Amino acid sequence: MASYKTYWYTWGVLLVLTLGMILAGGAAISKVWIVALLLAGMLAKATLILANFMHLRFERVGLILTVVMGIVFTALALFFGIAPDGVRILHLGQ
Amino acid sequence: MKEASQVIGMEATWGGGGSPFAVSWRKLMMWIFLVGDALLFAGFLASYGFARLASPEWPERSQMFHLEFIALMTFILISSSATMATAVGAAHRGDRKLVLRCVLLTIVGGVAFLGMQAYEWTSLIRAGASLHANPWGVPHFSSYFFLITGFHGSHVLSGVIILGILAARLASGRAREESPELVGLYWHFVDLVWVFIFTLFYLI
The missing domain is CATH 1.20.5 (Single alpha-helices involved in coiled-coils or other helix-helix interfaces)
Structure with missing residues (x-):
């Protein structure tokens, strides 16, 4: 079972990733790179939720x-x- | 004659039998339900992705959405997931007061999210969007938008109701020891699905 600190650390990382993705969405780079960055951020967030919030890494x-x-x-x-x-x-x- | 629990404990992981995943049947059934539900959302989102790729044009997101507002909705849902995770952690440590407090905070987050979603839907409907038409020239857009965000919203609503039942049971001391974890799995799943919807609808 993860500690309370792990949950709130995960929360912080999820918020930073979300903010990063919002900024990346409006960045002045090619559309392909924007989509690639957003998909990578999306998968990173999904992995964090599954592993730390849903405790899948302890199963x-x-x-x-x-x-x-x-x-x-x-x-x-x-x-x-x-x-x-x-x-x-x-x-x-x- | 061995007890059933001893037999289950002795079975190898890949030997099948009583408990190959080493979780209770309730938790296993919840995981199986979530996998099935995830595939339903995957089907919707894959269909949306296909329609979007096949469409020669797609409405500009700034025409329809206020990204700051959606970012706030996301912040609220992620925060409610963190309070739910804390509730599950507290349940494992036997801190009943903290469990109830965190479950109530999670409910507040869920209700706030639903209220904001209702506001967003109302704004779009007032602007002329419906299931089969919208003022932005691509009818598919609002069909997929209302279908997928509505389906997700119905999950949030179900989650809030289940959390309410859990809070009532916790307050009266009738909750099962495992209940916060099972409800937590469902609530995190709702957050997980929003991660995909937020990226695919509002950012790309």
Whole structure:
């Protein structure tokens, strides 16, 4: 079980990351870099919440793999299974 | 004849049987529910991403949102997650007063978030946005916006109700020892989903 200090440290890091992402969203750099930075910040925040707030880092490896890989692989499989059909439908009328 | 609990404790992690994840069935069921719910949101967000990539244009975010206001909503939700985590930590340490205080603070955060979301929705609806049309030229935008933020908002509302029940049980001394942790997992999940919605809708 994490200490109270860990929770409030995580809270501080989440706020800093959020602020950084808001600033990055309006930065004068290429759109590709902005999107890459925002996605990296988003994944970092999600990892912090899962690990420290939801205590996933204190669970057995079996549960961690089931939760993380379950979500990531199923979401990717669904997306790549459905996206080609979406593209095909978009081009049906052309 | 061995006791059932001894048999469960002796089983190897990968041996299957009683407790391969070494968590209670309630906690395991909560995790399985959250994985299923996460996939539902993943489906919505993937569909939104696809529609956005396929659309030749998309409304400029500054036309529709006040980023400072959304940042404040995010701050409130992250803070409520921190108070909930503190409640769970206090529950593990047996500090019942702190658990109740932190759960009540979490409820305040949840209600404030819902109020702000209602205000944001009202502003957009007054500006002419609906599920099938909006003044910014891309009908998909408001369809996805109301669907996804509404679905998330309904999760926040459910969370506030569950937290209210937990607070009442804590106050009367009828809460299970494990309840704050299970409710906490749900509340953090609500915060986790908002991290994705905030980035994909309001920042990109």
